[in-house]
Amino acid sequence: MxxxxxxxxxxxxxxxxxxxxxxxxxxxxxxxxxxxxxxxxxxxxxxxxxxxxxxxxxxxxxxxxxxxxxxxxxxxxxxxxxxxxxxxxxxxxxxxxxxxxxxxxxxxxxxxxxxxxxxxxxxxxxxxxxxxxxxxxxxxxxxxxxxxxxxxxxxxxxxxxxxxxxxxxxxxxxxxxTYPFPNLKEFLCTSGEFEYLNPQEYTMIDNPKQQESGLIFVGYRNKNIWKTGIRPNTEHLSRVHHQPNRIYSIEGVHPTIPSQETSGRFFIYIPEENAVRKLTIRECYRIMGFPDSFKTHSNLAECYKQIGxxxxxxxxxxxxxxxxxxxxxxxxxxxxxxxxxxxxxxxxxxxxxxxxx
Ligand SMILES: C[S@@+](CC[C@H](N)C(=O)[O-])C[C@H]1O[C@@H](n2cnc3c(N)ncnc32)[C@H](O)[C@@H]1O
The missing domain is CATH 3.40.50.150 (Vaccinia Virus protein VP39)
Structure with missing residues (x-):
């Protein structure tokens, strides 16, 4: 037909x-x-x-x-x-x-x-x-x-x-x-090469709560502290507010995959392992609805830009x-x-x- x-x-x-x-x-x-x-x-x-x-x-x-x-x-x-x-x-x-x-x-x-x-x-x-x-x-x-x-x-x-x-x-x-919205954990790869953070590279926050958007912000990476324009003793807040430093729970949804983030700094907390790792490129494509059979570009930065x-x-x-x-x-x-x-x-x-x- x-x-x-x-x-x-x-x-x-x-x-x-x-x-x-x-x-x-x-x-x-x-x-x-x-x-x-x-x-x-x-x-x-x-x-x-x-x-x-x-x-x-x-x-x-x-x-x-x-x-x-x-x-x-x-x-x-x-x-x-x-x-x-x-x-x-x-x-x-x-x-x-x-x-x-x-x-x-x-x-x-x-x-x-x-x-x-x-x-x-x-x-x-x-x-x-x-x-x-x-x-x-x-x-x-x-x-x-x-x-x-x-x-x-x-x-x-x-x-x-x-x-x-x-x-x-x-x-x-x-x-x-479709309600309710799905959790990130249903879309994760079960095997593969995962990039974990060392425990000293991040800080988990107390009592994380699910936002109306579905996001559950659970921690942040201990780097990229912005000192300029920041009031003394509030440096940690600048880390929290800087999106690529944020760590999200897999019990909620993920923030928007942007086209500008070409190094894929998307971090998730895996409770079963008590560990933080990067979302893989395949997982990024999955949470945009692309099938695993989709052939991505050979260059990783291009892949992130294209999916964003x-x-x-x-x-x-x-x-x-x-x-x-x-x-x-x-x-x-x-x-x-x-x-x-x-x-x-x-x-x-x-x-x-x-x-x-
Ligand atoms: C926001 S993206 C669209 C992505 C697309 N909807 C998808 O699902 O992958 C805009 C696209 O327009 C392309 N573009 C920009 N200028 C163009 C032009 N003059 N002619 C054709 N394509 C152009 C860019 O290269 C970019 O891939």
């Missing part, structure tokens, strides 16, 4: 987080682009094709039709002066190039993923521009902050997701969330399924629609109005 699958384009593909999720939800990837060579390499090793390079150099006339466009694009300021001129205001930005492709292909659904900070970026102007640019090219847009820990992963990772559709706003309230930049697979998988239900409805209607769009070879598509229950 290959020909009946919904098609998607994977822009700013990274190592293919969207692709893993959407293929799992039975969508077919018809185009991808990614400028970074190390990411392209990983993408090739896992999916068998090399993404097109720079989005700014894509000739949109040669693009195949797709039903869904996904993009986790870098956040850039939009320097706009004067009155709003729709998405043409964003010329020169990567977002403008995404909009150009959207306008040309006119897919029924667009999904944009970003750090939640984008909502307040440039005093809220970035958000405003994203919304009015998409509206300008015929979409209704909804957005929500989604947290990986609500989708079966032991990671407190908040990302904003924009879903642009044609007629009816996407309802984020229908996404299936990725999307959470179960979040996007649930979104992909819910988009099918809300936008493309059930299989029969979907097949008809795909047949129409494919046989016409048109860039215009139709979107069904669904009386959603």
């Amino acid at each position: 290959e020909g009946l699958k919904l098609k998607f384009a994977d822009l700013f593909a990274g190592i293919g987080g969207f692709r893993l999720a959407f293929e799992k939800a039975d969508y077919d990837c018809v185009f991808s682009c990614e400028i970074n060579e190390a990411c392209q390499q990983v993408y090739l090793n896992n999916f068998g094709d090399i993404p097109a390079n720079d989005i700014r150099k894509i000739d949109r006339c040669n693009l195949p039709y797709f039903d869904v466009l996904t993009a986790g694009f870098p956040c850039q300021p939009f320097s706009i002066c004067g009155r709003r001129k729709g998405f043409y205001d964003t010329r020169g930005t990567l977002f403008f190039h995404i909009c150009e492709i959207i306008e040309y292909i006119n897919p029924p659904v667009v999904i944009l993923e970003n750090v939640k900070h984008i909502l307040h970026h440039d005093k809220g102007r970035t958000l405003e521009v994203i919304l009015y640019s998409l509206e300008d090219i015929g979409y209704v847009v909804n957005y929500e902050i989604l947290n990986s820990k609500d989708f079966g992963l032991p990671q407190n990772r908040e990302r904003v997701v924009f879903v642009a559709t044609k007629n009816k706003k996407f309802d984020f309230g229908l996404l299936k969330k 930049n990725s999307v959470s697979i179960p979040v996007m998988y649930e979104l992909a399924n819910q988009i099918k239900k809300q936008v493309f409805y059930h299989q029969e209607i979907m097949s008809d629609m795909i047949n129409i769009t494919q046989s016409c070879h048109v860039k215009q598509s139709i979107q069904l109005e669904i009386p959603f229950k």
